[in-house]
Amino acid sequence: MRKKSFVFVVLLAFVCMVPQRAFANMAAPEDADVGSAITFEKNDEIAVLSEDLEIVVKGPDAHITATYEMKNTTDEALSISSMFLSPNMEERGVTVTVNGKQADVSVQRYGMNGSTKIVTDDWRYTVLTTEEVANLDPDRTVDTVTFQMDFQPQETYSVVVSYDYNLGGYPELDFNAKRGELEYYLAPAAMWKDFSDLTIRLYLDKDMPVLVESSLPFEKVAEREYVYTSDTLPEENLRITIDENGFQNFISTLKSPYFQMTLRFFAPIIILVVVVVILIHVWQKKRK
Secondary structure, three states: OEEEEEEEOOOOEEEEEEOOOOOOOOOOOOOOOOEEEEEEEOOOOEEEEEEEEEEEEEOOEEEEEEEEEEEEOOOOOEEEEEEEEEOOEEEEEEEEEEOOEEOOOEEEEEEEOOOOOEEOOEEEEEEEOOHHHHHHOHHHEEEEEEEEEEEOOOOEEEEEEEEEEEOOOOOOOOOOOOOEEEEEOOHHHHHOOOEOOEEEEEEOEOOEOEEEEEOOOOEEEEOOEEEEEEOOOOOOOEEEEEEOOHHHHHHHHHHOHHHHHHHHHHHHHHHHHHHHHHHHHHHHHHHO
């Protein structure tokens, strides 16, 4: 059985660890002592027959389930060590099912530096190799899930990756009490032999029911439900922003610690102004 090392960057791409060097499509790591480059190479053996992506928003998190129909197009058995990457992944909710069986997974976090663009024959991505460095800049991290896949010749089966994604939460000292931002890597799928039939289903929560912005043109099919379908892979990654509606934003503003602190500060002044206006009004009436 031939052994190959592949990477799931939301869709799977071949991984090859190489020493750090400068690439045209990325910046050098901030700390060269811990930096290394990961090169994703073109694969001509495994095809993605379909991907069904379900995103269910609940509170400050989104539960994401990605189902891939994968096919070994060769007449040889393949053993694949796979890595799935996503920002803001919650480790406690990660599960992977390969061909109907739950796989053993290893979860780790890295700092990232560089771009996620496809150039020439390779898709390249730079990471910083220590979690300590990643913790210094949590807004630029990537979480990895490593697991094993085994294909028989010409075999087709489903691979299901399920995890919780942190949208941004309910920051207590934020003027906007709630916010939701999500990014899902799609670009690396272009490195597979074939890709077809992408379906994305988005279900919003009643606490943040408004789809403010999306990099892909979703169709609204029901209240707080959206669908995107395509026979080909989009040229960019999925990025969405969700928020409260106008009334919820108004209530959230009233509950904001900033607003309440400001109100307490100006309350005596406001009361004094009101009293002065009333006294002036009474005095003018008495003069008449």
